[in-house]
Amino acid sequence: MLIIDRTVLVGSLRNKLVDESVAIKMGNAEAQKKIKATTQIAAKPVVKTWHKVIEFKGSSIKTTQKFNIDSNNWRIKWSTTPGSMGKMNFQIYVNDAKGDNIGVAANIIGKGSDESYMTDTGEHSLTINTAQNYTITIEQEK
Known part of the structure; x- marks a missing residue:
């Protein structure tokens, strides 16, 4: 971009x-x-690029460790596939520094992938609700 x-x-x-x-x-x-x-x-344009902050992989319900965002443009890239128990819910909730929910980044059943964009800076964590396999990457634009 x-x-x-x-x-x-x-x-x-x-x-x-x-x-x-x-x-x-x-x-x-x-x-x-x-x-x-x-x-x-x-007149040369200022070019910003995406930088990886942290990545989470797993197949169970968890709240992630906190991570810090210092850009007002960041994204949550995710992909999920059904595990041994078949298609299930896959949900990602975004939390602020206090642990309060400030948004939903994903909410599907079964296989999928997408991106959600956020604009607030500071310390965050994710609450992941699933028994599916997943990879979640947090990136910020700088």
Whole structure:
């Protein structure tokens, strides 16, 4: 996913237009080249990428250890398959630092995979309710 800091980009483009306008009026070819090179560097987008925070694997009901999120954009990627007892519920509840439930990231029966996105920072844990096999990966964008 590509994220561009719009403030930097708009400000850079506005400065570029003003500076180029002045250089053109002055007829200064050297200044025009310098302005073009400078504004091309300044207008580069800010690229954010996903970074793994922690991963959980299992096949039983549990509350995970706490993990810390310092980005306001993070996701819970999960996949599950039926275990030896067949298709069952698979639920992921998201908890805050106090252990209070703040959301549901998954709630299906049987095989599946998906992602849920969260925006709050700080310490969290998950409560996993299932007897199915699962892998859950927490990632944050930086």
